[in-house]
Amino acid sequence: MADPEGFVPFYRQEAEAVLLFLTRRTLDGEVALDLTAETFAQAWRGWSRVREDSREEMRAWLFTIARRQLGNYLRRGHAQRTAIRHLGIRTPSVHEDDLAAIEEAAGLGDVRLGLKVELGRLSDEQREALQLRVVEEMPYEEVARRLGVSEPAARARVSRGLRALQRTLAAATVADGGVS
Amino acid sequence: MNQRFRALDELEAEFVRVTAHQRGEEGRPGLVRRFAGAGRTGRLAAVLSGVVLLLVTSTIALAATGVILTGSSVPPTGLLGPYAGAGLPLRGQSKLLPLQVADPYGGLPWGMRVVQTTRGLVCVQIGRVQNGKLGELGIDGAYHDDGRFHPVGPGVLPAYAGGASEGGVTSERGNCVLADGDVTGNGEAWGSAVAAEFTGVSENAAFAPNRKLGPLQHLRNIAYGILGPHAVSVSYREGGAIRTEQVVAGVGAYLIVQRTAPGSTQQGHGEAPGTDTPGEGPGTSGVLTIISYEHNGKICENGYNAATGHHVKIEHPCPAPNPYPQSLRVTPPGSFDRHPSIALKVSHRRVIAAEVSFSAPFPVTSAAEGYSLELKPCPSGREGGGGAVLDRNVAQGATVHLVLAYPFAARCQRRSVSVEVIYDSSGPDAKRSYGRTPGELLIGSATIRLPRGDRAAAPALRRHR
Numbered sequence: 001m002a003d004p005e006g007f008v009p010f011y012r013q014e015a016e017a018v019l020l021f022l023t024r025r026t027l028d029g030e031v032a033l034d035l036t037a038e039t040f041a042q043a044w045r046g047w048s049r050v051r052e053d054s055r056e057e058m059r060a061w062l063f064t065i066a067r068r069q070l071g072n073y074l075r076r077g078h079a080q081r082t083a084i085r086h087l088g089i090r091t092p093s094v095h096e097d098d099l100a101a102i103e104e105a106a107g108l109g110d111v112r113l114g115l116k117v118e119l120g121r122l123s124d125e126q127r128e129a130l131q132l133r134v135v136e137e138m139p140y141e142e143v144a145r146r147l148g149v150s151e152p153a154a155r156a157r158v159s160r161g162l163r164a165l166q167r168t169l170a171a172a173t174v175a176d177g178g179v180s
Numbered sequence: 181m182n183q184r185f186r187a188l189d190e191l192e193a194e195f196v197r198v199t200a201h202q203r204g205e206e207g208r209p210g211l212v213r214r215f216a217g218a219g220r221t222g223r224l225a226a227v228l229s230g231v232v233l234l235l236v237t238s239t240i241a242l243a244a245t246g247v248i249l250t251g252s253s254v255p256p257t258g259l260l261g262p263y264a265g266a267g268l269p270l271r272g273q274s275k276l277l278p279l280q281v282a283d284p285y286g287g288l289p290w291g292m293r294v295v296q297t298t299r300g301l302v303c304v305q306i307g308r309v310q311n312g313k314l315g316e317l318g319i320d321g322a323y324h325d326d327g328r329f330h331p332v333g334p335g336v337l338p339a340y341a342g343g344a345s346e347g348g349v350t351s352e353r354g355n356c357v358l359a360d361g362d363v364t365g366n367g368e369a370w371g372s373a374v375a376a377e378f379t380g381v382s383e384n385a386a387f388a389p390n391r392k393l394g395p396l397q398h399l400r401n402i403a404y405g406i407l408g409p410h411a412v413s414v415s416y417r418e419g420g421a422i423r424t425e426q427v428v429a430g431v432g433a434y435l436i437v438q439r440t441a442p443g444s445t446q447q448g449h450g451e452a453p454g455t456d457t458p459g460e461g462p463g464t465s466g467v468l469t470i471i472s473y474e475h476n477g478k479i480c481e482n483g484y485n486a487a488t489g490h491h492v493k494i495e496h497p498c499p500a501p502n503p504y505p506q507s508l509r510v511t512p513p514g515s516f517d518r519h520p521s522i523a524l525k526v527s528h529r530r531v532i533a534a535e536v537s538f539s540a541p542f543p544v545t546s547a548a549e550g551y552s553l554e555l556k557p558c559p560s561g562r563e564g565g566g567g568a569v570l571d572r573n574v575a576q577g578a579t580v581h582l583v584l585a586y587p588f589a590a591r592c593q594r595r596s597v598s599v600e601v602i603y604d605s606s607g608p609d610a611k612r613s614y615g616r617t618p619g620e621l622l623i624g625s626a627t628i629r630l631p632r633g634d635r636a637a638a639p640a641l642r643r644h645r
C-alpha cells in the first residue's frame with residue numbers, strides 16, 4: 001500500500017509531465033488542466049490500494065488513468081469531473097501568461113503547424129470547430145456563437161475532431177517524458 | 181511548491197488540503213452558527229436542527245461528499261454498505277462466465293466471473309478455474325504456499341490487484357474491476373464496458389509486492405473485459421499474427437492470456453478504453469486491435485491501438501454514435517426547481533464549508549443515479565468549479581445534504597457564490613436539462629452569500645519540504 005504522505009510529493013513529481021502530455025493531445029491547456037486535476041483526483045482515490053512499486057510502475061499507473069481521462073474526453077466531449085467533485089477539489093484558474101507558458105512548454109506551436117494538412121481531411125464541421133478553437137484559440141462560448149450551436153455541441157464537435165486527429169497528435173508527441 | 185506553472189501550484193494546494201483532510205489532520209471546525217442563503221435568513225432554527233441531526237446520524241453521507249465536518253477521516257471509496265459507494269455483493273448473483281482460457285505454461289485454465297452489487301454495479305474478476313469455481317493458487321506466499329486451489333467465495337469483491345485506478349474496491353484478494361470503474365454517480369451497470377490489462381503477472385495474476393515471484397520467463401500478460409451486448413468478437417496480436425475470438429454473447433466478455441515477451445521487465449496494470457457502443461471511441465486496449473460489433477443487423481468494427489496510438493486497417497468502420505440520443509427527453513428549465521437551504525460552517529470567523537440541503541425529487545436506488553452540487557465557474561475564466569457528490573441511496577422526498585468545502589475560496593467568489601444542484605442519471609430513463617450533458621438534470625440553484633463580519637477561508641497551503 002502506498003504511503004498517504006507520499007501522494008503530494010508524487011503529484012509534485014509527475015504533475016507537469018501529465019499536464020504537458022494532456023496538453024499535447026488536447027491542444028488545449030485549459031482542458032488539459034481539467035483532465036490533470038481529474039487524473040490526480042482519481043489517483044488519490046485509488047492511492048490506498050496502490051502498491052508502492054518503482055517510480056516507473058507508479059508513473060505507468062498514473063498515465064493509464066490520464067489516458068482514460070483523455071479517452072473519456074474525446075468520446076464525450078467534456079472532461080469528466082467525478083472524482084474532483086467527489087473530493088470537493090476546485091480546479092485552479094489559468095492565467096493568460098500561465099496558459100501561454102503551458103502551451104509553449106508543450107510545443108503546441110509546432111503541433112499546430114503540423115496539423116494543417118490533417119485538418120484538411122476532416123469534415124467541414126469538425127475543421128471549422130478546430131480552426132476556431134485550436135488555431136484561433138477562441139473560448140468555447142465564442143466558438144459556439146460562430147458555429148451557431150450550443151456550447152456543449154461546440155465542445156463535442158471539437159473533441160470529435162481531435163479524436164480524428166489522434167494519430168497525428170500521437171506521432172507528433174512521442175517524446176512525452178518517456179510515456180506516450 | 182515549485183511547479184513551473186502557477187495553476188499546478190494551485191492544484192497542488194488543493195491536493196494538500198484534500199489529502200490532509202482524509203488523513204484526519206484538519207482541525208475540528210466550530211459548530212454551525214449562522215445561516216445564509218438566497219434571502220431566507222428566517223429559517224435559522226430549522227436549519228440548525230437539521231444540521232445537528234446530520235452530524236449525529238449521517239457520517240456516511242458526509243463521507244460521500246468528501247468533507248467531514250466533525251474531523252473524522254474519510255475512507256477511500258469502497259465497501260460502505262449495501263446502500264452506499266459500490267454497494268455489497270448481491271447474494272446469489274455471482275456468475276462464472278462460459279469462458280475458459282488455457283494458461284501458456286499449463287495448469288488450471290483461466291476464467292472470469294461477474295458479481296453484481298446492491299447498487300447495480302458489476303464487478304469483473306478473473307482467476308484460475310477448477311470444478312466450475314473461480315479461485316487462486318496457494319503459491320508465491322498466498323495461502324501459506326500450500327500449493328492448493330482456493331475458490332473465491334461467491335460474495336467476495338476483491339481488490340483490483342496492484343491498486344485500482346478508480347473503481348476497484350478493497351476487500352479480500354484477487355482482482356476486480358467495476359463496470360465503468362465509477363461508483364460515485366455516473367456508474368453504469370450491466371452492459372457497460374470494462375477493459376483491463378495486467379502485464380507481467382504470476383500464476384495468480386498478482387504482481388510482485390514484497391516477495392519474489394517465479395522466474396521472469398514464467399510471467400504472463402492478461403487482457404480481459406466486458407464490452408456489452410453489441411460486441412461480437414475481438415482481434416488481438418499473438419506473436420506476429422492477428423487472431424480473432426468470439427466474445428461471450430450477451431455480455432461481450434473476452435479473456436486473453438499470453439506469455440510475457442522474453443526479456444521484458446514490464447509490470448503494470450490498467451484500464452483500457454473499451455466501450456460498449458459501436459463507433460464510440462477507439463474501443464481497444466493495448467493488445468486488442470479490433471472490436472467487432474453488431475450494429476443495425478450488420479457487423480462493423482472499431483479499431484485503434486490505444487497502447488501505440490496507431491490505427492489499424494478497418495474494413496467496415498462503425499458509424500460514430502449520436503452523442504445526444506433522440507430518446508433522451510429534454511426537460512424544460514424550471515421543471516424541478518428546488519430551493520435548497522444553506523448552512524455555513526464557520527471557524528474563527530472564517531467560512532470553511534457550506535451545507536446545501538434540499539428535498540430529493542427522485543429516489544436514488546443505484547450507483548447509476550445520484551445528486552451532485554456544482555459551483556458555477558467565474559465568468560472570466562475557469563476559476564471556481566468543484567462541488568460535491570452524493571454517493572448513497574436516498575428515498576424520494578428525503579432531505580439530501582451536500583457539503584461544499586471553502587465556498588468562497590475563488591477570487592471572484594469572495595462575497596457570493598452560485599451553486600447548482602444536479603440530478604445525475606444514466607441509461608434509458610436518463611434525464612437531461614436543456615444545454616446540459618445528457619444525464620444531468622438541473623433541479624435547483626442557490627446563491628450562497630458571505631455573512632457580514634465573516635471572512636472567506638481558503639485551503640491551507642502546506643509546504644512539505
